[in-house]
Amino acid sequence: MKIANQIKQHIFEAAGAAGFDLKREDVELEHPVLEEHGDYSSNVALKIKQGNPQEIAEKILAKLPKNELWQKVQIDGPGFVNFWIAQEVLVKEVTEIGDKGEKYGRGEVLAGEKIMVEYAHPNTHKEMHIGHMRTLITGEALARIIDFSGATVFRANYQGDIGPHVAKAIWGTGKILKDKGQVWDQAEKLSLMERAHLLGQGYVRGNQDYGENKVEIDQINKQLYEKDPNIWPIYQQTRKWSLDYYDEFYKRFYTQFDRLYFESEVAENGKKIVLENVQGLPAGRQVFEKSDGAIIFDGERLGLHKRVFVTSDGNPTYEGKEMALGPLEYADFPFDLCIHVVASEQMGYFEVVFAALAQLDPKFKNKEFHLSMGMVQLVGKKMSSRTGVLVTVDGLVDDVKELLKPKLHSENLTKVEKEEILETATIAAVKYSVLKTSPLLNATFDLEKSVSLEGDSGPYLQYTFARAQSVLRKANFQFPISNTQSIFNDKNFQFKNEELSILRYLYRFPEVVEAAAKQYAPNLIATYLFELAKRFNNMYNNCPILGNPLRESLTAAMTQILKNGLNLLGIEALERM
Numbered sequence: 245m246k247i248a249n250q251i252k253q254h255i256f257e258a259a260g261a262a263g264f265d266l267k268r269e270d271v272e273l274e275h276p277v278l279e280e281h282g283d284y285s286s287n288v289a290l291k292i293k294q295g296n297p298q299e300i301a302e303k304i305l306a307k308l309p310k311n312e313l314w315q316k317v318q319i320d321g322p323g324f325v326n327f328w329i330a331q332e333v334l335v336k337e338v339t340e341i342g343d344k345g346e347k348y349g350r351g352e353v354l355a356g357e358k359i360m361v362e363y364a365h366p367n368t369h370k371e372m373h374i375g376h377m378r379t380l381i382t383g384e385a386l387a388r389i390i391d392f393s394g395a396t397v398f399r400a401n402y403q404g405d406i407g408p409h410v411a412k413a414i415w416g417t418g419k420i421l422k423d424k425g426q427v428w429d430q431a432e433k434l435s436l437m438e439r440a441h442l443l444g445q446g447y448v449r450g451n452q453d454y455g456e457n458k459v460e461i462d463q464i465n466k467q468l469y470e471k472d473p474n475i476w477p478i479y480q481q482t483r484k485w486s487l488d489y490y491d492e493f494y495k496r497f498y499t500q501f502d503r504l505y506f507e508s509e510v511a512e513n514g515k516k517i518v519l520e521n522v523q524g525l526p527a528g529r530q531v532f533e534k535s536d537g538a539i540i541f542d543g544e545r546l547g548l549h550k551r552v553f554v555t556s557d558g559n560p561t562y563e564g565k566e567m568a569l570g571p572l573e574y575a576d577f578p579f580d581l582c583i584h585v586v587a588s589e590q591m592g593y594f595e596v597v598f599a600a601l602a603q604l605d606p607k608f609k610n611k612e613f614h615l616s617m618g619m620v621q622l623v624g625k626k627m628s629s630r631t632g633v634l635v636t637v638d639g640l641v642d643d644v645k646e647l648l649k650p651k652l653h654s655e656n657l658t659k660v661e662k663e664e665i666l667e668t669a670t671i672a673a674v675k676y677s678v679l680k681t682s683p684l685l686n687a688t689f690d691l692e693k694s695v696s697l698e699g700d701s702g703p704y705l706q707y708t709f710a711r712a713q714s715v716l717r718k719a720n721f722q723f724p725i726s727n728t729q730s731i732f733n734d735k736n737f738q739f740k741n742e743e744l745s746i747l748r749y750l751y752r753f754p755e756v757v758e759a760a761a762k763q764y765a766p767n768l769i770a771t772y773l774f775e776l777a778k779r780f781n782n783m784y785n786n787c788p789i790l791g792n793p794l795r796e797s798l799t800a801a802m803t804q805i806l807k808n809g810l811n812l813l814g815i816e817a818l819e820r821m
Contacts, residue, residue, distance in 0.1 A: 248755055251286075264292050264300065282327050286327075290324075301325050315329070334750075338750065339723070342723030342797070348808060350754075351392070355395070357395040358581075360582040361400065362583065363382065363401065366490055368404065370409065371441060378617060380497060382615075384399075385679055385812065386585065387399050389812050399503075406507050407507060414450075420446055428478055432481075436492060439485040493637065498814050515564055517604065518564050538556045539553050539564075543596045549592060549596065567604060580611065588619070618681070619687075620689055641671075647694075669821065672703055674694065680700060680770040682767045706810075713803060713820075714820075715790065719789075742783035743787070750798075783795065
């Protein structure tokens with residue numbers, strides 16, 4: 245049982261023994277902002293409405309048993325009960341970290357649950373931009389955290405591969421090739437990246453010229469839905485360009501999906517489901533209604549808003565397609581919850597879609613959740629795929645790599661090894677810059693800060709890990725701590741502040757992972773790792789480590805947690821850097 249849970253149980257039992265009526269869930273603990281106020285603090289006395297909080301706290305304190313978990317308990321302020329964890333317990337936790345290794349921090353808070361995480365969602369026939377990149381990075385981190393917390397996870401990616409944007413891309417790319425005196429087959433000779441960029445440029449052109457070429461582009465869109473043989477081969481060819489490009493990108497970011505879903509496979513069935521549940525049919529099948537030739541869902545009766553599910557010309561909208569996507573995903577993986585990692589601007593869309601799904605089939609009620617992602621603000625640049633001012637992920641990664649390259653000075657390594665380290669550190673810089681901010685907030689991506697080896701960055705955490713690993717190699721260190729008990733047998737022994745700073749922080753990792761899983765907040769782990777790294781580097785800079793078993797053990801425990809935490813964020817730890 246985690247230290248926090250043990251203390252909660254003791255508080256609960258003491259409150260009952262003192263005569264207070266209390267529920268187990270009413271007992272909460274938090275870490276005081278200032279560590280001189282203890283390792284844990286409980287406001288339980290303020291929740292009990294049976295007298296003065298100070299007096300209540302004193303009565304609870306009087307019933308707390310003597311326990312090896314803590315070395316001191318005292319009342320602070322208007323009735324807070326503060327606990328200082330016994331140093332012997334903190335040192336034993338270091339040994340447990342060594343024993344559990346990569347499993348340290350693994351929890352059961354989501355045990356037995358089946359959770360689908362649906363993320364990334366880049367449309368084919370476009371280049372991936374940094375908005376998609378954030379959902380990709382966040383979704384992968386969430387999937388890892390949820391899995392580490394006991395749930396069975398299914399990674400899904402739903403992509404728009406049909407519709408007006410595809411028609412615009414095909415039309416625009418055709419115009420670009422024609423201007424160059426080329427045909428579609430000649431474009432096959434381009435590299436994977438060049439073909440992706442060509443499609444991206446084609447979409448921009450199609451979007452910019454749509455007003456003057458609406459009839460022609462709309463006709464292409466109609467042909468796509470009808471699988472017209474005059475356009476279908478080109479569609480399949482260009483769709484493959486996009487999917488091959490994305491597949492390479494997913495590999496680069498350590499992501500592998502269990503299933504790719506596409507609009508093209510749910511469009512017709514989505515339309516069919518909507519038409520089968522329209523106004524005028526028998527009771528129980530009147531989820532949708534006709535309006536000006538279109539079919540809509542009247543969300544206003546639920547306090548939401550109206551949205552079109554089938555257009556007046558008979559095409560299913562994004563909303564209509566979702567009516568088939570939900571059942572298809574559930575058939576593949578009967579989830580308890582499906583988390584859609586999508587930008588906050590789609591909040592209204594998902595509210596209506598989820599409401600419609602629940603009316604079609606009650607089993608979807610409360611099983612669909614939109615993680616409302618903030619936008620990514622890139623320092624010094626603006627983005628718009630429609631106007632052509634587009635910062636692609638490839639371009640961003642290349643910029644980060646160029647900034648990071650002169651900062652790495654790996655010695656005694658081959659050129660290939662150095663390139664691998666540079667690539668790994670680059671991906672860490674990009675991912676951490678996104679993950680350190682709450683998914684619900686806008687994230688600011690600052691290229692210079694992302695590659696800092698001294699600040700809040702992915703490469704800083706990797707550098708800390710590599711530095712610690714170098715020390716452990718020189719020490720030839722192996723867990724467990726060889727002389728734990730002798731530390732406390734020496735009556736003159738006192739921990740240095742730098743040692744205590746790490747000791748009083750290591751044990752929090754499982755709590756942070758649990759909170760991140762419950763709140764869908766990878767940023768909690770990122771923040772924890774940065775603070776842990778700072779505490780270690782403070783000890784590294786002020787206390788000799790080699791030859792000191794305690795400090796070597798603290799170093800090893802720190803590296804294990806850092807490696808575990810980085811893995812949950814989808815970042816690789818580096819042995820050398």
